Amino acid sequence: MRANASVPLIRLSGVTISYDRAPVLSDVTIDVTERSFTGVVGPSGAGKTTLLRAMLGTVKPASGRVTRTGDLAVSYVPQLETVNWNFPVTVAECVLMGRTTGRTLPWASRAEKAEVHGILDRLGIAELASRHIRELSGGQQQRMFLARALVRRPHLVLLDEPTSGVDVSTRHEVLHLLADLHADGIGIVLTTHDLNGMAAHLPHLICINQRIVAAGTPAEVITSTVLEKTFGARLEVLQHLGMPVVVDDHVLIPRSALVTDGRHDLEAIPPNGRAAAAGTVRVAS
Amino acid sequence: MIDSLLHPLGFAFFQKGLLVAGLSGALLGLIGVYITLRGMSYIGHGLSHAIFGGFAASQLISAAHYVWGAGIWGIGSALAITSVTRRRRIGADAAIGVITTASFALGVALLSHFGSRGPSFDSALFGSILGISTGQIAGLVAVCALTAVFVFLRHRALLFATFDPDVADVSGVPVARTDAALMVILSLGILATLTVIGVTLVAAMLVIPAVVARMLTHSFARMLWLSTVLGAACGLVGMYASYYAEVPSGTMIVLTGAALFVTALAVTGGRGLRRTAELRA
Numbered sequence: 001m002r003a004n005a006s007v008p009l010i011r012l013s014g015v016t017i018s019y020d021r022a023p024v025l026s027d028v029t030i031d032v033t034e035r036s037f038t039g040v041v042g043p044s045g046a047g048k049t050t051l052l053r054a055m056l057g058t059v060k061p062a063s064g065r066v067t068r069t070g071d072l073a074v075s076y077v078p079q080l081e082t083v084n085w086n087f088p089v090t091v092a093e094c095v096l097m098g099r100t101t102g103r104t105l106p107w108a109s110r111a112e113k114a115e116v117h118g119i120l121d122r123l124g125i126a127e128l129a130s131r132h133i134r135e136l137s138g139g140q141q142q143r144m145f146l147a148r149a150l151v152r153r154p155h156l157v158l159l160d161e162p163t164s165g166v167d168v169s170t171r172h173e174v175l176h177l178l179a180d181l182h183a184d185g186i187g188i189v190l191t192t193h194d195l196n197g198m199a200a201h202l203p204h205l206i207c208i209n210q211r212i213v214a215a216g217t218p219a220e221v222i223t224s225t226v227l228e229k230t231f232g233a234r235l236e237v238l239q240h241l242g243m244p245v246v247v248d249d250h251v252l253i254p255r256s257a258l259v260t261d262g263r264h265d266l267e268a269i270p271p272n273g274r275a276a277a278a279g280t281v282r283v284a285s
Numbered sequence: 286m287i288d289s290l291l292h293p294l295g296f297a298f299f300q301k302g303l304l305v306a307g308l309s310g311a312l313l314g315l316i317g318v319y320i321t322l323r324g325m326s327y328i329g330h331g332l333s334h335a336i337f338g339g340f341a342a343s344q345l346i347s348a349a350h351y352v353w354g355a356g357i358w359g360i361g362s363a364l365a366i367t368s369v370t371r372r373r374r375i376g377a378d379a380a381i382g383v384i385t386t387a388s389f390a391l392g393v394a395l396l397s398h399f400g401s402r403g404p405s406f407d408s409a410l411f412g413s414i415l416g417i418s419t420g421q422i423a424g425l426v427a428v429c430a431l432t433a434v435f436v437f438l439r440h441r442a443l444l445f446a447t448f449d450p451d452v453a454d455v456s457g458v459p460v461a462r463t464d465a466a467l468m469v470i471l472s473l474g475i476l477a478t479l480t481v482i483g484v485t486l487v488a489a490m491l492v493i494p495a496v497v498a499r500m501l502t503h504s505f506a507r508m509l510w511l512s513t514v515l516g517a518a519c520g521l522v523g524m525y526a527s528y529y530a531e532v533p534s535g536t537m538i539v540l541t542g543a544a545l546f547v548t549a550l551a552v553t554g555g556r557g558l559r560r561t562a563e564l565r566a
Contacts, residue, residue: 056455057455058451058454058455074455075456076451076452076455076456078449078451078452082451083449084448087322087447087448087505088322088499088502088503088504088505088508089444089448089504089505090503090504093444093504093505093506094448096441097441097444097445097448097449097453097456098456099441100441100442100444100445100453100456100457100458101456101457101458103441104438104441106437106440106441106506132503152456
């Protein structure tokens with residue numbers, strides 16, 4: 001952890017980003033610190049990934065400024081869908097990619113092997129080190145990329161849709177893992193369109209739809225007014241076990257399609273197996 | 286059998302040919318791993334045609350130094366393709382289609398009009414070992430050494446930039462520089478093997494050993510040496526086949542590669558094919 005953890009690692013000041021003159025993000029101001037454990041929430045096309053890219057410095061703002069501390073080590077975890085899972089690499093080889101800079105020799109040193117094993121062990125996938133990456137489940141693939149991010153010893157990890165395309169229990173696992181990393185002093189910023197999953201795990205949310213609609217705790221941000229501005233649809237918010245739960249007024253799913261673990265909110269499993277934008281839905285009688 | 290193998294070795298031209306074919310196959314097999322995994326097979330195909338244009342144009346200026354002209358032309362074409370592709374204004378296939386086919390057409394026009402002062406038209410297109418000079422062999426050895434050193438020293442960056450260029454870029458890997466260096470190596474590799482394999486067949490030797498290696502292994506490191514060895518084997522076997530069948534060396538080297546592919550397919554079946562499913566053109 002750094003000496004002053006409240007000093008911004010990355011500061012976006014009035015940032016506007018356009019692709020082919022069409023604005024994707026407008027006038028965005030955000031501070032990211034080592035204490036950040038933030039979810040960026042918004043619909044598809046809201047500019048979530050672009051916001052991460054602005055933080056990473058891979059897109060240049062049309063106006064505004066992005067400033068980073070000089071010695072910042074930031075790791076990026078991509079969406080699972082963007083990866084060529086047929087690529088011929090093992091889990092250990094993939095994790096070692098995080099150590100590309102700094103050593104010229106192609107093979108891993110003894111210290112690197114020990115570090116990779118230690119991180120994989122911590123993430124609970126050490127026994128999968130020699131497996132091909134395609135042989136992993138969605139949750140294990142996410143852990144592998146987290147391991148690759150951690151092997152760089154980052155101050156900050158940015159994750160693009162880490163809960164997309166994984167089942168409910170994996171989603172909880174991934175978010176618990178991120179909470180552990182945050183407790184160790186690593187800043188976490190992730191994007192998602194999964195409102196209810198984030199409300200239960202993240203202390204800070206930013207709702208965006210090309211511009212920042214609202215930022216604050218889940219209780220402050222998850223309101224019908226904010227969500228309507230963010231998603232462009234009327235969403236009802238209920239309180240369940242002290243947490244805001246979002247109900248999509250427009251979706252009716254038969255009770256037989258719902259599952260529950262008895263303690264948490266009901267979750268819908270759509271036909272395509274992916275989590276719905278607003279996880280909890282009304283039950284058709 | 287042994288006599289059949291030893292008999293051609295009595296000829297100096299065959300000894301040279303065997304050395305050059307083996308080195309060419311190994312070189313293209315090694316580079317081909319990156320080319321196929323990056324979905325750049327079409328670039329290899331296009332670049333060999335672009336270099337043919339440079340070969341034809343530069344030999345009109347200096348028959349003795351046409352290799353330099355063709356090399357500069359090839360590297361220029363490769364960097365132009367990389368630049369256009371990175372900007373993503375038009376697709377890579379369109380950029381390759383325009384730049385390389387125009388260059389190839391120019392080469393054919395120049396050779397048709399002015400004739401060849403260097404290697405013959407046919408040997409440039411289909412490969413021939415008869416006209417290989419000591420200087421060309423030295424050039425091929427130098428390119429092989431340069432490629433081996435490049436792959437050894439830049440292995441980590443090449444692997445990361447090939448697997449996940451976006452994340453590699455934000456992780457401090459100089460992806461643009463690595464890509465450009467790979468394209469220069471590819472151009473030099475095609476140029477050095479042009480007279481052995483031939484313009485029209487170089488692309489096949491960039492693809493076949495790498496695809497067969499992918500069918501046989503899940504490990505990147507193993508794929509690298511396997512593809513290199515298979516490429517060299519295709520070169521050596523193809524040379525013997527070329528000698529006995531009395532057809533151009535490049536043709537027999539590629540046919541040997543094709544036979545290897547069919548054999549690997551028969552051995553691995555659907556499992557091998559599935560592994561290559563995401564190797565894009």
